[in-house]
Amino acid sequence: MSATPTRQLALQGAAVILVLSLAWPYFGWTAQAMPWLETSLAIGGVALLFATLSRQPWWWRLIHLTFMPLVWATNTLAIDPSWFLLAFVLLLLVYRGALSGQVPLYLSNxxxxxxxxxxxxxxxxxxxxxxxxxxxxxxxxxxxxxxxxxxxxxxxxxxxxxxxxxxxxxxxxxxxxxxxxxxxxxxxxxxxxxxxxxxxxxxxxxxxxxxxxxxxxxxxxxxxxxxxxxxxxxxxxxxxxxxxxxxxx
CATH class of the missing domain: 3.40.50.150 (Vaccinia Virus protein VP39)
Structure with missing residues (x-):
């Protein structure tokens, strides 16, 4: 599997679906609250496993491992969502090529x-x-x-x-x-x-x-x-x- 953004999203999505499909029924049956920190760590571990099995580059494996735990950590900070929208818009204005054609911004020295x-x-x-x-x-x-x-x-x-x-x-x-x-x-x-x-x-x-x-x-x-x-x-x-x-x- 190549390292395209769509395929990376599919790997992360598969990890989310697998972990939640097991965690939700279990914690629902036992009437316990979902432990989101542990769940995010589990999703990161499964995503790392999928990325390793599909021979993704090391930096994609690191991203898959840390993505959901970082989402959980960011959520605990209670940051105003408008800041995320602003950051997304700025990144799009500067790094549009990375999104549309996997061409990041490089500056010649x-x-x-x-x-x-x-x-x-x-x-x-x-x-x-x-x-x-x-x-x-x-x-x-x-x-x-x-x-x-x-x-x-x-x-x-x-x-x-x-x-x-x-x-x-x-x-x-x-x-x-x-x-x-x-x-x-x-x-x-x-x-x-x-x-x-x-x-x-x-x-x-x-x-x-x-x-x-x-x-x-x-x-x-x-x-x-x-x-x-x-x-x-x-x-x-x-x-x-x-x-x-x-x-x-």
Whole structure:
């Protein structure tokens, strides 16, 4: 079983159903109040078992183990529900990509920008596309360093798009788009850069091969294309390591 959010929800839901289907009849028959702390711990243990049997990554196992106990602990604090709604809205505004496409918000560091600037400088004036551009941590400094090149950023999380849009103001060589990265016409660009996650890489590579022009360059930060040998790997001097996998089309 793969580690998609829907399947993780199914694992947690199965654990809840199994534990409650046993606990409710027992405590109802004995006329005792449900011990919610112990019940939440039992649900966490069963969810951990299901996650282990289905070979989920270790962080998902930890989430399954602690999710229901944390729900119980939070409930005991009697926090106003409006705060949870506000937190959800803010998370959605910033991390929409993680929910819709398993693409979290990653920010490229200065060392990565320096390596990209060096690479683009060697290629000459370019049309550069940043897929999942976030706050503009790649696009904005590159536009300042390479005024003869043109840069486009695609971002679909509203709040991060807004921040990136504000940061890109006054730079005529930047086009900032609020759009789904899968809608980007890759054939219009010489260099396409992505700092996403391992999940979308196979499909994105197929899109790149189908749309990008011969001689153009596809660059993935940190996450190689499965089964493909990059034409170049740039080791960025930073911690943690953030290699740039370059694929010539």
């Amino acid at each position: 200065k060392a990565t920008v320096a390596e990209l600037a060096k690479l683009l400088g060697e290629r000459g004036p370019s049309r550069f596309l940043d897929l999942g551009a976030g706050l503009g941590s790649t696009t904005v400094p590159l536009a300042d360093l390479l005024p003869d090149s043109h840069f486009t950023g695609y971002e679909n999380a509203p709040l991060t798009w807004l921040v990136g849009r504000l940061l890109s103001l006054g730079r005529p060589n930047i086009r900032w788009r609020w759009d789904d990265l899968w809608q980007a016409p890759l054939g219009e660009f010489d260099v396409v850069y992505a700092f996403l996650s391992p999940v979308p890489m196979p499909a994105l590579w197929q899109k790149a091969k189908a749309e990008m022009q011969p001689g153009s360059l596809f660059i993935s930060n940190s996450f190689p294309v499965p089964g493909e040998v990059p034409s170049q790997v740039i080791e960025v001097d930073c911690t943690p390591p953030r290699p740039l996998y370059c694929y010539q089309i």
